[in-house]
Amino acid sequence: MSLKLAYFVTHPIQYQAPLLRRVAALPGLDFKVFFGSDFSARAFVDPDFGRAIQWDVPLLDGYAHEVLDQWGAPLAANEIPTVWRPFSKGLAQKLRAGKFDALWIHGYNRASHWVAAATAKMLGIKVLMRDESTEISAERSAVKQIVKQVFFTSIDKVVDRWLTIGDLNAAYYRGFGIAPHKLIPVPYAVDNAYFQSKIAALSPQREVLRASLGLEPGRPIILFAAKLIDRKQPLPLLGAFAELVHDDDARKPYLLYAGDGPQRGALEKTIALSGLGESVKVLGFKGQADLAALYDLCDIFVLPSEREAWGLVVNEAMNAGRAIVCSDRIGAAPDLVVPGLNGHIYPFGNDTALTAALRDCLVDPERLAAMGQASLDRINQWSFDQDLDGLCRALRETTGVEIRP
Incomplete structure (x- = not known):
């Protein structure tokens, strides 16, 4: 029965x-x-x-x-x-x-x-x-x-x-x-098996995707994937990122925004006025299949939200074996992010700390890769x-x- x-x-x-x-x-x-x-x-x-x-x-x-x-x-x-x-x-x-x-x-x-x-x-x-x-x-x-x-x-x-x-x-x-x-x-x-199999299939096309987005080979990529609304903090992230653009040790990173919402116009205008257009791109809304390719393309996933009950995009990015940087208002952070091991948790609203967390991940490519592997190992148990x-x-x-x- x-x-x-x-x-x-x-x-x-x-x-x-x-x-x-x-x-x-x-x-x-x-x-x-x-x-x-x-x-x-x-x-x-x-x-x-x-x-x-x-x-x-x-x-x-x-x-x-x-x-x-x-x-x-x-x-x-x-x-x-x-x-x-x-x-x-x-x-x-x-x-x-x-x-x-x-x-x-x-x-x-x-x-x-x-x-x-x-x-x-x-x-x-x-x-x-x-x-x-x-x-x-x-x-x-x-x-x-x-x-x-x-x-x-x-x-x-x-x-x-x-x-x-x-x-x-x-x-x-x-x-x-x-x-x-x-x-x-x-x-x-999330469906770890789906994301990992999808990412494995997409990996051979990683450089093709990079080229289609007009990104230079070898430069690290920071990905933001969320709605473009105030609570997700897309504009403060841009300000924190701007401090890294001319930092040689940060290796000239790119910042990609995958998402749409009412702040898109203000974000694109700020990017144009700041002269960051060469390093920052707004890609619009992406479904799960397209996001899987972007998780594979990026080196760091960032979620700077004012509050998230959880934040399942963190799980998704970890399935690609990527370092995670998020604010201390993310519900997933205590369970999935171990500072210094697979990324960083910074105090919400402290843009200087956000810049420092991103920089710490970027300066050492081997350590960044190890952080990504630690993310993958951790999410396999979640x-x-x-x-x-x-x-x-x-x-x-x-x-x-x-x-x-």
């Missing part, structure tokens, strides 16, 4: 799809995904990118799934999920009819998810909750902290296990009184394999059924 697991999430997410396929393939597990909306599986307008996008990887293949009906109108192509939308209906009937043993919910900050957790509990279904919040992922007033404490005290009564994405996420839950035995690591990972281990443990502890990854 198989264990029946349901998964509930607002919409298809490109990073999750390959993990859901792995979960669906687990022997002895009957797995089904319920989506609040399927807007992201089609072309949609991302307000931060400021343009219509469509993911270049399959989001719905390889696992059983169903899109739930919604209260109110379906999400529009230019609408993003909120606390109240999409508000799904019919999940209780699906859980009851399907005789599910456990419900795994992604995200605790949606009204329909609160209802789903409470409903599952009333039906005798075990509840697993996974979210990405950390102490640094958002600004919170004292009043909001009090409200959060009341919220966690309440919702913890219906959650059987919290699936933690990393150290900061686990510490966040502990800070609100969640018992340590209820915290099980299910780390935020994968879907660990996710399956954690999920199976959570199911075993809550249902008593042994599912082996």
Whole structure:
């Protein structure tokens, strides 16, 4: 007899799809995904990118799934999920009819998810909750902290296990009184096998790509891949980079921006006015396949954001064996970046420290290569394999059924 697991999430997410396929393939597990909306599986307008996008990887293949009906109108192509939308209906009937043993919910900050957790509990279904919040992922007033404490005290009564994405996420839950035995690591990972195989296939064309971008052979490349919005700090990065352009020890690096968004115009104007056009290029939005080629091309990946609950682009770049420089507001940093070993973590807003971190990576090519290898070694231990281990443990502890990854 198989264990029946349901998964509930607002919409298809490109990073999750390959993990859901792995979960669906687990022997002895009957797995089904319920989506609040399927807007992201089609072309949609991302307000931060400021343009219509469509993911270049399959989001719905390889696992059983169903899109739930919604209260109110379906999400529009230019609408993003909120606390109240999409508000799904019919999940209780699906859980009851399907005789599910456990419900795994992604995200605790949606009204329909609160209802789903409470409903599952009333039906005798075990509840697993996974979210990405950390102490640094958002600004919170004292009043909001009090409200959060009341919220966690309440919702913890219906959650059987919290699936933690990393150290900061686990510490966040502990800070609100969640018992340590209820915290099980299910780390935020990407499809390492996909990225590593894609990068291996693209590597022979590395110099062709370099030439197509008008980049001189031998000069190191720094890559920024994120939305061009204030929170991601593309303009301060340009200022920090400008200090390296005439530094002979830094070996005349290039800076590539892969991304789009409302700050693109200001960024391109600043580049033109500063005279950095020969060393800095803005490439626009890139899908996962194109990003894999850029990860392979670059020598250093930089993420200077004001805050990131995680920052899965760090995982992706590490799969290419690249050094990482990021601010101390990146949720992934404590788990994935070891200062001096595979990159640097600098204090957010300290542009001088950012310049110094980049310079330290650039000055010694052999050390830079060693940092990249250290990144690859580290990310190989932070994968879907660990996710399956954690999920199976959570199911075993809550249902008593042994599912082996």
